[in-house]
Amino acid sequence: MKPAAAVAATTRRYAAIGLLTIGYALLAVNGAQAATTFSISFSNDDSGQFASYYPSITSNVLAAAQTWLQYFSSANTTIAIEIEFVDDTTTRSGGESLTSYFVTNINGINIFEQAAATKLRTGFDQNGDSTPDLKIQLGTNYLVQALWFDPHPLVRVDLIPSDKTDAMSIFLHELCHGWAFNGWINQTTGTFPGDYMSTFDQWTRFDGTNFFFVGPGAEAIYGGPVPLTYGNVFHVGNTSPRPGSDLIPDLMNGIVFTNAWRYYISSLDLALCADAGVSMTNPPVLLSHPHWVNAIFAFDIACPFGRAMRIDFSTNLVNWTVLTDLVTTNATMAVSDPAAASSKNRFYRVVLP
Ligand SMILES: [Zn+2]
Numbered sequence: 055m056k057p058a059a060a061v062a063a064t065t066r067r068y069a070a071i072g073l074l075t076i077g078y079a080l081l082a083v084n085g086a087q088a089a090t091t092f093s094i095s096f097s098n099d100d101s102g103q104f105a106s107y108y109p110s111i112t113s114n115v116l117a118a119a120q121t122w123l124q125y126f127s128s129a130n131t132t133i134a135i136e137i138e139f140v141d142d143t144t145t146r147s148g149g150e151s152l153t154s155y156f157v158t159n160i161n162g163i164n165i166f167e168q169a170a171a172t173k174l175r176t177g178f179d180q181n182g183d184s185t186p187d188l189k190i191q192l193g194t195n196y197l198v199q200a201l202w203f204d205p206h207p208l209v210r211v212d213l214i215p216s217d218k219t220d221a222m223s224i225f226l227h228e229l230c231h232g233w234a235f236n237g238w239i240n241q242t243t244g245t246f247p248g249d250y251m252s253t254f255d256q257w258t259r260f261d262g263t264n265f266f267f268v269g270p271g272a273e274a275i276y277g278g279p280v281p282l283t284y285g286n287v288f289h290v291g292n293t294s295p296r297p298g299s300d301l302i303p304d305l306m307n308g309i310v311f312t313n314a315w316r317y318y319i320s321s322l323d324l325a326l327c328a329d330a331g332v333s334m335t336n337p338p339v340l341l342s343h344p345h346w347v348n349a350i351f352a353f354d355i356a357c358p359f360g361r362a363m364r365i366d367f368s369t370n371l372v373n374w375t376v377l378t379d380l381v382t383t384n385a386t387m388a389v390s391d392p393a394a395a396s397s398k399n400r401f402y403r404v405v406l407p
Pocket of ligand 1: 231
C-alpha cells in the first residue's frame with residue numbers, strides 16, 4: 055500500500071504537522087493567524103444560467119484565497135471577491151484588483167499598489183465596502199468546457215480528468231494578479247503611459263529584447279534577474295530562445311496551464327509578491343507535488359538558494375528520522391525517498407537550522 059503522501063513545512067520550532075496532504079499540512083502550520091475573511095459574489099449572470107457552478111466556484115476560490123492568506127501578514131478585514139462571467143468563447147480567466155492605491159513618489163513617479171493588497175495589509179477599503187476589492191473573470195465556455203473543480207480543494211489529491219484544467223490552480227494564479235502581478239508597463243516596448251507605475255512595474259526592466267523582474271527578494275531566490283513573459287509581463291518564464299524556460303512550470307508562468315496538473319504557490323511567487331509590497335509572514339519553505347516516479351515517492355522543496363536544511367520522516371508523527379541533509383542549489387529541488395513504498399504512512403518535515 056502506498057504511504058499517505060504527507061509533507062509539511064515547518065520552521066525551527068517545527069510545530070503543527072498537518073494530516074495527509076500538502077494542503078492540510080501547510081494550512082496547519084500557520085493556522086493560528088489571520089482574521090481576514092473572504093466573500094464571494096457573482097456578476098453578469100442575470101438569468102442564473104451558471105448558478106449550478108456557484109457552489110464549486112465558491113469552495114475553490116475560498117480555498118485558493120485561504121491558501122494565499124497563510125503567507126500574508128493581514129488585517130482584520132473582509133476581501134470581497136467578484137466572480138464575473140464573460141460570455142464569449144475566447145476568454146479563459148483573468149484576475150485583478152479593482153483599484154490601485156497610491157504608495158509613494160520616487161523621482162517624480164507615483165507608485166501604486168494593488169488596492170486588494172492594501173486592504174489585506176491595513177484593512178483600508180479605498181473603493182468602499184459596497185464594491186468588490188478583487189475580480190476574477192471566467193469565460194463561460196472555458197468554465198463549462200475546461201475547468202475541473204476539486205471536491206476537496208484544500209486537500210488536492212482527487213484525480214483530475216486528463217482533459218480538464220484544475221480550477222483551484224487557476225484561482226491561485228488569478229488571485230496573485232489581484233495581490234501584486236499587475237501594472238501599466240507596455241508589454242512589448244517596456245514604456246509607460248504616464249508618470250505612474252505599479253509596485254510590480256517598479257521592479258520590471260526591459261533590456262530591449264526581454265523583460266526581467268529585479269526585486270531583491272525575487273533575485274535572491276532565483277539567483278539573478280527573473281525572466282518575465284514577453285508580451286504577457288505580469289507572469290514569469292518564456293519559451294526558448296527567450297530566457298526562463300525553467301519557469302514554465304511555475305504557477306505564475308505566462309506560457310501554458312497544463313491539463314490535469316496541480317500548480318502550487320512557489321517561493322518565487324511569494325518573493326515577487328513581497329518585493330511588490332505585499333505584507334508577508336516570514337519567508338516559508340514550501341513543500342509540494344507529492345508524487346511517484348517509478349514507484350519511488352518524491353516531493354519538491356521550494357526555498358531560497360544556499361539554505362541548509364534537514365529533511366526528516368516519520369511514520370507516526372512522534373518519532374522522526376533524518377532522511378537527508380541538503381543545501382539548496384535551485385529554487386525548487388526534488389527530494390525522493392526510496393524507502394517510502396515499504397511503509398504504510400510516511401510524513402515529512404523540513405527543519406531549518
Ligand atoms: Zn495570468
